[in-house]
Amino acid sequence: MSHLSAHQKATEYFKGLRPGPPEPSGATVAYRERDELAYALSRVPMLTPRPLRIIAAGAGFGGIALARAIHAGQVPGASLTVFEKDAGVGGTWWENRYPGCACDVPAHIYQFSWAPNPTWSAFFAPQSEIRDYFKNVVDQHNLGQYIKLSHKVVGAKWNEDRQVWQVEVVRTDGRDLVISSQGVTEGQVGESWVEECDIFVNAGGFFNNWKWPKIPGREGFQGRMLHTAYWPTDADKGIEGKVVSIIGNGSSGVQVLPAVLPHVKKIYYHIRNPTWVTPRMAEKFAGPKGTTLKYSEEQKRTWSENPEEYLAYRKAIEKNLTERFFMYMDNSTAQKQARQACLDNLREALAAKPELLELLTPDYAVGCRRPTPGIGFLEALMSDKVEIVFGSIAEFTQTGIRTDNGYHHDSETIICATGFELSIAPRFPIIGRDNVDLQAAWKNKPESYLSLAAADMPNYFTILGPASPLAHGSIPTSIEFVVRYICKFAKKMQTENISSFCPKSRAVRAYQNHALAFLSRTAWASSCSSTYKNGTKTGELRSLHPGSRHQLYHLLTNPRYEDFEWTNLCPDPDLMFAFMGNGFTVKEEEGTENDFWFIEMDEAGKQIVPCTNEFRANGNLENHSTVNGDGILESHLAVNGNRST
Template identity: 35%
Template sequence: MPTAAHPDSSNAQSIPSNPWWNKPIHDQRFLKIVCVGAGASSLLFAYKLQRSFENFELTLYEKNEDIGGTWLENKYPGCACDVPAHAYTWSFEPNPNWSSIYAGSDEIHEYFSRFTDKYGLRKYCQFKKSLSRAEWNDEKGQWSIEVTDLATGNTIHDWCHFLINGGGVLNSWKWPNIPGIDTFEGDVLHTAKYDRSLDLTDKIVALIGTGSSGVQVLPAILPKVKKVVTFNRSATWVLPTQAFQQRYYTPEEKESFASDPKEFGDHRRDLETRLHGLFPLFVQDSPLQKALASTVHGAMTEKLKGSGLEDKVIPTWSVGCRRLTPGVGYLEALVHEKTEVVTTGVKKITAKGLVSEEDKEYSADVIICATGFSASFVPSFPVIGSGGKLLAEAWKDEPINYLGLSTPEFPNYFMLPGPNSPLGTGPFLIVLEAQADYALKFINRYQTENIHSISPKLEAAQELMQYKDTQMKRMVWDLECPSWYKKGSSSGKITALWGGSSLHYLETISEPRYEDFNFSYNGNRFAYLGNGFSQTEKDMTADWSYYLRDVDDGPLLGRAKHRRVVTKSGTVERSQAELNGTLKVL
């Protein structure tokens, strides 16, 4: 194999001083990245960066004492994922040993812990450290970071080329704003800060909230307590969890999953496919929407029959307008003799109990606040972009974003996930994988080109918001109902969701539209072309005629043909029932 020649040093004075000019094309410069949090999305990003990149430094600053985010923090009774466990894994990291269709928070945390340890990701994590400020320095092309050491209270100063916000969506919890909450003489718990050491045996428990956590808590605590007073100010649709009944896998099933890849793969694909098939449910007046509304209304009415709660607990708005609430055993618990349902909110809290909005006082030994999280998507710390722009101020009316991943005037900043991501329309972990891949495509260009900074164009983000608002008119989320999808309002703009299915989103972000981004450069934008030599010529172990082949096995460049290959088109036969649910909408 010939040896690569090098430029004559006698011509060195004619070569520009820019360091890129003296290296082969696509030289990998040092890359420094900081991630917010060590939950699922940040751990995934760390894995993918480690797998595909070299010459980098990565730090995950995590406020807690361990990895896991949501699944570390939420330990309340009955806490579980409302997505089937085999559809709540990374696409490349299946787990044949899930105990049941819907795994509890401990089991899910164990899954992410094993993933972290298997790929050696803890070395990137710094625990008990919380980001307290991030400011873009345009002169340096870097983020200046301040981190609070929660163990000492000291401030740590750091920097990075890229800031990745993997802090999650529903992780900013707070106590409900109820007068007198500090005067209560018993224990006050929040579902996101639950104390498992507290024994509820024979206690009178007041439960505030009817969201997903409240619906899970009630049936879980009912066997132990003396009585539950549940404050159901808001009605909510309660249905079989994501259309799959809960059950435990037998030892024989788990053994078969571990030993028979085809059976296991078929089971995983069946769950994922059925979740994708739920999307027509969210289209206004679709056949599936109408059928499910009728079915769920009938099922709820049957379980509540004779209780007098039918008109108070069953919503009047469309099914799916707010997040579908899984409810294994919830309606049965509502009508149980140990449960008292209060259909108003809490006016105030006293030393001995709670006063309803109707001025009736209810005594309690323990208060559990299942009151959810802030869904504003604004980080809990100030993020300051170009020209001193504060993200909280830029997003005060609506979080203007580009594909749920980035936002104008905040360079080298990605969110996993950000606002208007497909959070409730199908499998979600595959969406996180696609978002991480998308961000890394830009980071790859940054590392191997002389790019100073990258941010989406304002006009591109604004047009995406216009598309989103138009598309949402077709969806049930746009109908009148209180929802965190709209930052808690009944009729505001939908800030949490993507306007299409999960598969629609995956196709949307499969290829970056680089033309929608502002790229600024260090000097001549083509300086990265370097000294005229390729990276292949630099590698003396590479095949310099790698492009020779016997058949054309290259990727198909037309979208339609490429999509058919990627999605294995022609390998699956849909049933007529499945087709009827989707095609009538299309």
Template identity: 35%
Template sequence: MRVIVIGAGASGIYMAYKLKYNFTDFVLDIYEKNADIGGTWFENRYPGCACDVPAHNYTYTFDPKCDWSSTYSSSREIFQYFSDFVDKHELRQYIASHHEVTETRWDENASEWVVQVYNREIDSTFERRCDFLINACGVLNSWRWPTIPGIQSFKGPLLHTAAWDDNVDLTGKRVGLIGNGSSGIQILPQIQKVAKHVTTFVRKPTWVIPTFGSEMREHTDEERQQFRENPEEYLKMRKATEKVLTGVYPLFINDWPIQTQTAEYMKASMKEKINNEELAEQLIPDFPVGCRRLTPGVNYLESLTLPNVTTLYGEITEITPTSCITSTGTETELDILICATGFDTTFRPRFPLIGRSGHNLQDEWAHEPRSYLGVAASGFPNYFMFLGPNSPVGSGPSIISIEVQGSYIAEFLNRWQKEDIKAFDPKREAVDDFITQKDLFMEQTVWNSNCKTWYKSPVTGKVTALWPGSVLHYIETMAKPRYDDYDVTYASKNRFAYLGNGFSQMEHRPDADTSYYIRARDDGASVADSWGH
């Protein structure tokens, strides 16, 4: 079995781990466009960049890290966690850095994906074929400049938070900051400390929440020692934090008491921290809490009130070689301009992905991404993705969702190997039914409210990024594949040809427990589920 994974971030690394420890007779190639693994945690290195989930729960669920430096870890520390994980499990053997997938095409006759790969180091393109193509690029990966006239004419350093240049010194400079999403909220308190003056340009209000799950603080050496030496207590802490993180879901349901209570609390909290009636009126939204991604803002609101920070509310209409001009006519002279303006979140692949009948997924999803349960696309056999459209990325922690999707994909790889199958392709009607159910459900959530957010399609306005339910709901939904929702193509005309010579594989292993079904009591487990264990 030949598998190609695109991207060596948290998802691609987990897929490599899953294959190494659960499969034999496979060839795995992971192509990573960057110089190293880590994905978003390799690319995002701006000052203040950190995870908005408590560090002890931003790990694979089975691989805790006891020595996080603080309750919320920096991007560089998270990168190091994944790098250490790769080395510990010897996964670099599967990863080719500086390799970018530029085109993929399904070969119907061979039931294979034909993949064009560009080697950036030697400026050369080559072709590989595989039985399964797994897209682990993620959605917060393809960063974008704001579409403001004159932006490329700016003569000073022009930075994007997702492509940070450590060589640019902000000390004593007049700095402009465009954007008040997650990265804008994180970077302002850090750059304010060194810049002569920061002008932050805010186009839309947003809810800035306190940290949740645990308070932001450094861990002491004594605490880290306790985590290491008391694994049971450490597990209890992680489970308690996870319960808080997954329990936030009711907040997103319209008219639930927790929604109203949270909104009132947040208004009061933001007003107290801003302590400026005019600024508070501009920054506190009139849309429900959770319509946009919730982002903890440590010292963000307080920074807005400092003498060397100016907040300009409204659109930037023009950028000149030395300044930004807003819709009110205000012109601000700047030395450095930082764009915290996010990513292309349309879910369209960055490269041509040609499936059956010559259909390109870039075109199929131009107006609305229509996935099957966030992991597959109809008309694109043996193609799976991590954190695709309508995955649970906004209603709880994402790492467990990655693990759930990786295990789901592994079920198909396992069946492909065992049953001599050529292709799995989700049925169009199954996708249509899922999308219909998703759209109906979203009507009762705050995600469907009137706010500008990457959760929605910029074309249709439908919620395309989020799962219609909680994280636990998704875990249960994905526990076992609904194979009836797939068109399955067998290698043989007889679907039972894989039964072969009548022997179980374990009967060829001298050390196998061929009487595994004999046990002292009914343990509740299915006999079939114990096969081969």
């Protein structure tokens, strides 16, 4: 590991580009004794990128998108290492394998824009297919060279003196799934070591830190206890022909119930709070009543052979779902229409047991909790094999579950569909400037800058941090915009002699204030216990972006560099423009600056037509004007070179 500072590494690099004494006028002599780096820069053209090293934690959508950006040359000269704790890529889609696991966003927009897949089998893709998609993307785009599997990041610390991140890494034993909970070392092997980088990206995601429910007696239960986020390969032994209890009424519980129903003897389905099931919200493109549409081989072939037709289909789905953001505005017409559609669907599905309608109707706005299509869920609740148990659970017993009203039932297997630890805090310590620990700072009241940066964390980005578009539609598209934003900052570092950047504390604070003010008028602020409020009913909405995806994308497309503090590699403030180099650009020296882009006509431009007698005779110009000696605009016609007035 090198112990050079960022300034020293840059100096060595630029000196190496122009070894030996300079030619006459080949360097800025005034810089020779003032700053070795500034002098070295004065010998090379502007926009010469210096090497940067980027480290990312996590090979889900974020880490893979970053790998592709580097591979595609978006940051020339940058190197990247993506450390992934698991034995495969895909993040949450590698880890979650429970029966019925599928994406609740249409598959054809739940993908990278640069790796479209026209052969999805269904409108809502199953987990196994999404997992295979990740593997195919990495293989076919040659991104595996950037990814180190079975390597877990366990800490990161900023070195202010040397302007680098020091990232602590440890190998894991190759098991499929490595737990990322704070303090858990299961699966780690050997001693950790430190790798250094200029930019550190936490792409570990949000839905990967699973938890057992905090219910007394779990260790004493004598049957089989399963968790949807840590599904064992032999789980079917605890399900087939068994009496099963399911705890959790969120996305995973809604999916697992209809999937295991055909295999069990009986199910006790526990509902503490009802949730909105929204199949008809996807009805325009999905199957009848929002069921998942299965695509024919002919349809897949058509899209494969006609990329433009496939793109038009994807855009139509995207438009339909993106426009639903109006639904999240509290008491809006769109919110009322969504509620009525959900009620109609609920009433129709529960026709055989109308007494359940009131019990299964939420008292909060549609969208307060993540809406789920719930394919087959309501129908499963109507099965004679399903007994719905309302209310909270008091304890696990040796043989089953006791609710808070004293009701007890025996179960051979308990499935906990209780989700994840909801804190947005990093899974490992991240120590920034002045020893600020981001893990501690974000534990209770996380504050980010545009979801991707944090105060006191130089050269640091997070993907899906606080104030992310978690509920705004397709996540992969948003991640691509975040990655482009990261690349813009990396290129600015490379070519403008910058050692570090960090969002100003007041910018972070102001953004958070705006976010909380806006989100208070949305459906997300309704009284429900949700992921977005850290599992509470009344908590602050610190995990969601305060606006539409379109709004976020505009913000990310044009970075507000003024919201950041910048540190120059040359400590002398009078040398802040040393990056201008030898007065020329890289392309000029390479001889490739030959397109003369600066004289191209813009979209509003118009070619001028010569002013001839024939032109005027056709009625195209009645007169033209000049300014006389008194500065007055004077109209006249020119005939045969003479001015007539």
